[in-house]
Amino acid sequence: MSDDSTPKKATVGTEEDGPELVRFDRVTKRFGTHTVLDSLEMTVYSGKHVTLIGPSGSGKTTILRLLMTLLKPDEGTIKVGDAYLTHEEKNGKLVPAGEKHCREVRKNIGMVFQQFNLFPNMKVLRNITEAPVHVLGLDKGAAEERARGLLDLVGLTQHIDKYPSQLSGGQQQRVAIARALAMRPQVLLLDEVTSALDPELVAGVLDVLRDIAHTTDITMLIVTHEMNFARDISDCVMMFDQGRVIEFGTPEKIFSEPENDRTREFLSAVL
Amino acid sequence: MNNWSWEYVRDILPDLLQGLWITVQATLYGSLVAFALGLVWALLLRSPSRWVTWPVSIVVEFVRNTPLLVQLFFLFFVLPGWGLTFPPLATGVIGLGLHYSTYTAEVYRAGIDGVPEGQWEAATALSLPRRRTWTSVILPQAFRRVVPALGNYVIAMFKDTPMLAAITVAEMLFRANSIGATTFDYMEPITVVGVLFVVISYPTSLALRALERRLVR
Numbered sequence: 001m002s003d004d005s006t007p008k009k010a011t012v013g014t015e016e017d018g019p020e021l022v023r024f025d026r027v028t029k030r031f032g033t034h035t036v037l038d039s040l041e042m043t044v045y046s047g048k049h050v051t052l053i054g055p056s057g058s059g060k061t062t063i064l065r066l067l068m069t070l071l072k073p074d075e076g077t078i079k080v081g082d083a084y085l086t087h088e089e090k091n092g093k094l095v096p097a098g099e100k101h102c103r104e105v106r107k108n109i110g111m112v113f114q115q116f117n118l119f120p121n122m123k124v125l126r127n128i129t130e131a132p133v134h135v136l137g138l139d140k141g142a143a144e145e146r147a148r149g150l151l152d153l154v155g156l157t158q159h160i161d162k163y164p165s166q167l168s169g170g171q172q173q174r175v176a177i178a179r180a181l182a183m184r185p186q187v188l189l190l191d192e193v194t195s196a197l198d199p200e201l202v203a204g205v206l207d208v209l210r211d212i213a214h215t216t217d218i219t220m221l222i223v224t225h226e227m228n229f230a231r232d233i234s235d236c237v238m239m240f241d242q243g244r245v246i247e248f249g250t251p252e253k254i255f256s257e258p259e260n261d262r263t264r265e266f267l268s269a270v271l
Numbered sequence: 272m273n274n275w276s277w278e279y280v281r282d283i284l285p286d287l288l289q290g291l292w293i294t295v296q297a298t299l300y301g302s303l304v305a306f307a308l309g310l311v312w313a314l315l316l317r318s319p320s321r322w323v324t325w326p327v328s329i330v331v332e333f334v335r336n337t338p339l340l341v342q343l344f345f346l347f348f349v350l351p352g353w354g355l356t357f358p359p360l361a362t363g364v365i366g367l368g369l370h371y372s373t374y375t376a377e378v379y380r381a382g383i384d385g386v387p388e389g390q391w392e393a394a395t396a397l398s399l400p401r402r403r404t405w406t407s408v409i410l411p412q413a414f415r416r417v418v419p420a421l422g423n424y425v426i427a428m429f430k431d432t433p434m435l436a437a438i439t440v441a442e443m444l445f446r447a448n449s450i451g452a453t454t455f456d457y458m459e460p461i462t463v464v465g466v467l468f469v470v471i472s473y474p475t476s477l478a479l480r481a482l483e484r485r486l487v488r
Contacts, residue, residue, distance in 0.1 A: 068392075068395065068396050070392055070396075099401075103398050103400070106395075106396075107398050109396075110396065110397075111396040113389060113392065113393065115389050117389035117390060117392060117393035118393070119390065119393065119407075119408055119412075120412065121411040121412050121415075130397070130399070130407065131398065131399055134399060134403050134407075135398045135399060135400070180396070183397065
């Protein structure tokens with residue numbers, strides 16, 4: 001049975017898991033005439049780990065970039081917790097969100113990029129403390145203590161005084177993970193975080209992420225091509241095609257007995 | 272034709288060296304004005320509002336496309352008529368700084384554009400305020416890229432300082448010219464001025480290249 005014509009409403013978790021954390025309500029995003037997201041309806045409850053899979057151009061990364069406010073939706077609304085990310089309520093009316101409101105809601109979200117995007121002009125320590133000090137208002141000592149704890153978690157304590165250019169790609173990505181976590185976000189977005197790494201460095205980064213997934217209650221939205229990793233840490237896998245969720249479910253179900261032909265095709269190509 | 276006289280050179284050298292000091296001052300202060308004002312232009316030109324970018328780009332293009340000498344004459348001979356009078360050296364510094372700021376603006380623009388998009392995205396992802404993004408992420412990276420190009424403009428400005436002679440700044444060429452006018456012997460003073468320019472600008476350009484290699488690493 002495969003019915004591609006009706007978009008699915010994808011819900012991950014229930015109210016028993018905690019509050020609803022991320023909600024896409026009929027979100028559409030177009031680039032020119034190309035529709036990358038087609039009226040997406042998606043709800044993720046607190047603490048869930050969701051992996052987005054699908055062919056390139058199917059809209060997975062767009063979802064993360066919309067949540068990070070790096071893109072604006074053409075239609076629909078996005079909510080993070082109780083607040084609209086894309087809009088704000090003024091006199092009972094929903095109006096497009098201003099920069100200040102955006103920044104406030106965005107604080108709850110952290111992102112790790114494919115290309116790490118560490119600040120090359122800052123040492124590892126300051127890469128991690130910069131935002132806690134200047135966004136959360138932590139004093140320097142507290143921010144550094146937090147940074148040291150996170151560097152310990154990602155196994156890079158000895159590199160604290162180095163510049164990013166002195167580190168390997170895998171080490172840089174682990175610093176980037178620490179930098180995102182230093183903001184104590186409720187939601188962590190992982191955008192193909194191992195795709196730019198040399199093969200021998202991938203495992204180290206994935207181990208760190210597994211550790212975080214299993215020991216914290218942070219909510220994760222993950223775009224990855226590492227299917228084994230997705231199987232290990234996901235509560236839910238969503239298959240995207242042409243801007244729509246065409247199938248979603250537990251990793252066991254999606255990877256072992258997918259219902260949709262497109263999912264089967266995709267998985268046989270990547271597994 | 273006269274013969275070269277070292278004695279004559281020795282007599283006029285102190286005066287020319289004083290002129291060199293004026294030349295160096297004009298260049299240094301002019302550079303500071305050009306560096307600061309160029310950054311202001313570059314940032315204003317990135318404003319989302321057309322009401323800012325249009326007037327600024329008109330001013331910048333106008334200044335860049337008129338000769339420095341015309342601008343110096345305007346500042347020195349026209350502005351006093353409107354009640355704005357500056358001493359010759361200050362006028363020269365303003366003129367050089369303003370003129371070269373239109374070039375440094377372009378240098379900054381390229382430097383800022385050269386900072387990868389991912390840096391802006393990382394700053395957004397961390398919710399860094401806009402101001403902090405500029406001062407701690409974007410500009411420090413842009414400055415590294417622009418140092419060599421800015422240095423080249425300092426050297427170019429240095430070699431343009433003789434134009435200040437036309438507005439009575441007592442820099443090297445002005446003095447050489449005055450000496451020649453009294454002795455009727457221009458060969459030594461003008462030659463020494465040329466040599467002094469080389470003595471300063473060539474080592475400076477070598478130092479710049481060394482700095483550039485260091486920064487690129």
